[in-house]
Amino acid sequence: MPKLPTIIVTGASGFIGSHLLEAIKDEFYVYALARRSQKEAGIPIHPHIHWIRVDIKDEQSVKRVMTEIKNNTGADYLLHLAGYYDFSYKDNPEYTKTNVEGTFHVLEHAKQLDLKLFMFASSLTVSKFPESGARLNEESPANASFPYASSKIKGEKLVKQYQDYSPGAIIRSAAIFSDWCEYAPLYYFLATWLSRSWKSRIIAGQGKSAIPYLHINDLITFIRKLMKNSQSVPKCGVYIASPDDSASQFDLYTIAGRYFYSKSLRVYNIPKSLAYLGILLLNILGRLVGKQPFEKLWMLKYVDLEMPIDASITRRKLGWSPTPRYHIKRRLLFIIENMKSNPYDWLRKNEAAAKSTVSERPNFKIYTAMVTLKDIIVDKIFNEMTSPERKHLFQTYQDLEQETLKARIETMYRLLETAIRIGDRLHLLSYAQSLAKERFLEGFYSDEVSYAVRCTGLRTVETLLSKPDLKAMEQRVHDQVMMTIQIVEDEIEETFDKLIKNSTST
Numbered sequence: 396m397p398k399l400p401t402i403i404v405t406g407a408s409g410f411i412g413s414h415l416l417e418a419i420k421d422e423f424y425v426y427a428l429a430r431r432s433q434k435e436a437g438i439p440i441h442p443h444i445h446w447i448r449v450d451i452k453d454e455q456s457v458k459r460v461m462t463e464i465k466n467n468t469g470a471d472y473l474l475h476l477a478g479y480y481d482f483s484y485k486d487n488p489e490y491t492k493t494n495v496e497g498t499f500h501v502l503e504h505a506k507q508l509d510l511k512l513f514m515f516a517s518s519l520t521v522s523k524f525p526e527s528g529a530r531l532n533e534e535s536p537a538n539a540s541f542p543y544a545s546s547k548i549k550g551e552k553l554v555k556q557y558q559d560y561s562p563g564a565i566i567r568s569a570a571i572f573s574d575w576c577e578y579a580p581l582y583y584f585l586a587t588w589l590s591r592s593w594k595s596r597i598i599a600g601q602g603k604s605a606i607p608y609l610h611i612n613d614l615i616t617f618i619r620k621l622m623k624n625s626q627s628v629p630k631c632g633v634y635i636a637s638p639d640d641s642a643s644q645f646d647l648y649t650i651a652g653r654y655f656y657s658k659s660l661r662v663y664n665i666p667k668s669l670a671y672l673g674i675l676l677l678n679i680l681g682r683l684v685g686k687q688p689f690e691k692l693w694m695l696k697y698v699d700l701e702m703p704i705d706a707s708i709t710r711r712k713l714g715w716s717p718t719p720r721y722h723i724k725r726r727l728l729f730i731i732e733n734m735k736s737n738p739y740d741w742l743r744k745n746e747a748a749a750k751s752t753v754s755e756r757p758n759f760k761i762y763t764a765m766v767t768l769k770d771i772i773v774d775k776i777f778n779e780m781t782s783p784e785r786k787h788l789f790q791t792y793q794d795l796e797q798e799t800l801k802a803r804i805e806t807m808y809r810l811l812e813t814a815i816r817i818g819d820r821l822h823l824l825s826y827a828q829s830l831a832k833e834r835f836l837e838g839f840y841s842d843e844v845s846y847a848v849r850c851t852g853l854r855t856v857e858t859l860l861s862k863p864d865l866k867a868m869e870q871r872v873h874d875q876v877m878m879t880i881q882i883v884e885d886e887i888e889e890t891f892d893k894l895i896k897n898s899t900s901t
Contacts, residue, residue, distance in 0.1 A: 399424045399443065401470045402622075403508075405451060405501060406477030408436035410577050410748050411516070414611045415474070415618065420444055426464055428477070430759055432816060448816050451477050451497035453763060454504075461504040472622050473505055473561070474514045478547075482579070484693040486542040494546035498553050506560040512625040513561040514618065515554045517547045519569055519607070519637060519702065530705040533567075533633045541693075551633075558631035564621050569607035569637035569704070571614055574729040575741055577748040578608070581647070583689040585734065586745075588648055589655050597663050599670035600698035602645030607637045607704050610721035620713040628712065635706035638717045642724060643701070650724060654731050667695050757871050762816040764859050769808065775854040776804050780847060788846045791839050807851050814879045823879065827886035832894065841891035845884045852880030 400423050406412050407427035413436060416425060420441045429436060433446040447463075449456045464470055477497060479489040498515070505513065521537040521544050537548040554563040572578040576585065587594050617636045621628070645662070652660030665673075674690045681687040710716050719725070734741045765772070777800065780789045792800055814820050834844045856876050859865050865872050 400472070400622075401426070401468050402472040402474060403428060403464065403470050403505075404474045404476060405429075406475075406516075407446070408433075408438065409476060410573075411571060411611065411614065412476050413438060414573065415615055416444060418612075418615045419619075424468065426460075426470065428460065448759060448762065450759065450763060451500055452492045454500045456763060456766065457497075457500040458504045459766075461507060465507050470505075470508045471511050472514065472625070473501070473508070473510055473512075474516070474618065475501055476516045477501075478516065478550075480543050482689065482691060484541060484691060490542050490546040494543075495549045495553070498550040502553055502557045502561075506557070508561075510561040512564055512622060512628070513554065513557070514564045514566060514621060515550060517551055517565050517567045518544070519567045519635070519704070520544050521547050521551065521567065524697070524700040524702050530639070530703045531635075532705040533635055533708045555631045562625065562628065563631040564625075564628060565631070565633045566617075566621075567633060567635050567637075568614065569609040571609055571611055572723065572726070572730070573611045574726065575733050575744045576730045577611075577744055579745070579748060580689075581608075581730075582745040582748070584644065584647065585651055585730070588651055588660075589731070589734070596661060597665055597673075598644055598648060599665060599695065600667060601664055602648065602662065603643050603699040603701060604697055605641035605643035605646075605701040605703075607639075607641045607702060608723035609637055609717060610723075610726055613717045613721050616718075617713070617715055620715040624713055632712075634709045634713070635704060636709075637704045637706055638722065639704045639706060641702050641704070646724065647727060650727050651731060654728055655735070667698055670698070671695055757868055758815055758875060760865065760868075761859065761872055761875055762812060764862055764865055765808075765812050765815065765855065768858050768862075769812075772855050772858045773801065773804055773808055775858065776808070776851055777801055779850055779854065780804070789843060791837075791843055792847060804847075804851065807848065808855070811851060811855065811876065811879060815875055820879050820882050823883050824886050827883045828890050830883075831887045831890035835891060835894045841888055844887050844891075848880055848883050848887065852877050 402419070402423045403426040404412055404415060405428045407416060407425075408429035408431040412427070412429070416427060416438060419425065420443050423443065425444050427433070427438070427444055427446045428449050428451075429446070430448065430450050432448060433440070433444075438444065438446070447460055449460050451457055475498065477493065479487070479493040481487060502513070519531060521539055522531050522535045523539050525531050525535070537544075537551060539545070539548070551565050554565055557563065570578050570581070572581060576582045589595070614636055617634075621634065648662060649659065652658070671692065674688075674692055674695070677688045677690055678692070777797075779785055780792050780800065781797070786793055795803075810823060810826055814823055831841075831844065856873055859872050859876070860869055
């Protein structure tokens with residue numbers, strides 16, 4: 396049982412989640428919830444990180460995870476980072492499924508945990524850009540209407556509805572970046588401005604488009620402050636994680652050019668009407684060649700708009716303020732230095748951050764279905780192995796007590812689940828060797844053990860393919876399950892052969 400304070404982090408494999416885990420893993424016991432496997436997310440194994448693959452859109456899976464956490468250690472805090480965003484500006488169904496319904500699932504089933512604080516990652520973009528001379532603050536209305544903002548506004552409302560179960564903190568954050576950038580719009584700006592592209596000297600409007608930026612290290616400090624002050628914060632408060640000033644495109648363009656080329660770059664400001672025509676042509680060309688540009692027509696709505704902030708209430712309540720050395724205008728030098736010195740890592744990190752936060756993960760769909768259908772599949776395997784018609788295949792297994800046999804089937808099934816979940820089959824080799832040794836000593840034949848393993852795979856595939864959404868990916872299901880089974884079978888046969896040779900030679 397961990398003695399450290401415990402936190403649940405949804406969306407743990409994302410940009411913010413992965414940086415947070417690295418920062419707090421020695422001080423907190425973390426239940427890291429994510430769609431991706433820990434290996435796929437590149438998160439190192441650590442004794443204080445308990446990785447759980449779960450899709451928050453699946454309410455039963457969320458319920459199962461929260462109940463497991465309650466029965467294990469409980470939790471002190473929950474940071475809800477999981478969410479969907481893309482740059483299409485279109486109303487993707489994922490906004491409702493993940494950002495609204497997923498948030499409801501997390502809130503509903505976290506009720507049982509008696510949390511000290513539920514932290515919801517929202518965004519300053521839930522508010523429209525302020526009128527000239529005004530600033531956004533903690534009391535600014537959540538009145539933006541584009542799909543992402545609408546989904547976050549609904550999420551904020553849900554947090555307020557559950558404040559009697561868990562005190563809530565709504566975090567409206569600025570654009571979060573790191574020393575490697577990892578903020579998609581800024582990444583595309585820099586990649587264009589510091590290239591030889593014909594677009595590299597062009598900025599739409601007067602270059603006054605400005606938003607606030609916050610370094611990931613400052614955000615992590617902000618989250619720490621929230622947790623530290625959890626006993627004194629109101630039941631459900633809005634907090635702004637942002638500096639007060641915004642950085643304009645022209646400011647960033649000028650700094651980037653001077654640092655990268657050691658000289659000031661000339662910029663060509665073009666009116667919105669001409670920019671509209673250029674972006675339209677780029678998107679038409681993109682459709683023809685199958686590669687869409689980052690620039691979208693909707694972005695022109697925000698040309699020369701500024702988003703100044705007044706986060707004085709948050710700073711006073713939490714005793715927190717952004718660190719001057721982490722300001723975007725100073726940290727841009729670190730970003731560009733990493734871009735110049737480590738171009739491969741810079742590209743890899745930013746391309747990963749630029750991808751949609753929700754993607755189709757076939758392995759995870761298979762794993763989720765296996766968890767849901769576990770009892771049905773285990774019963775099918777058990778019934779086949781105890782059937783009189785299969786006595787010639789499973790004679791020694793049929794001599795076992797039924798409880799023992801069922802326990803062994805469940806063990807093999809759980810290991811198969813794990814292999815599918817983490818996308819790594821190598822751990823099954825040591826299991827197969829141990830299994831073969833145990834069964835050899837118990838008097839089983841090699842073929843019997845192999846048939847039992849194969850039966851597990853066949854009945855699993857058969858049952859999974861009864862689900863329409865998995866039937867559509869039949870080959871993937873078959874390969875993921877049966878290739879894993881084949882590895883186990885081959886290792887069992889190899890180990891049995893060695894054991895037989897050793898026994899006959901002595």
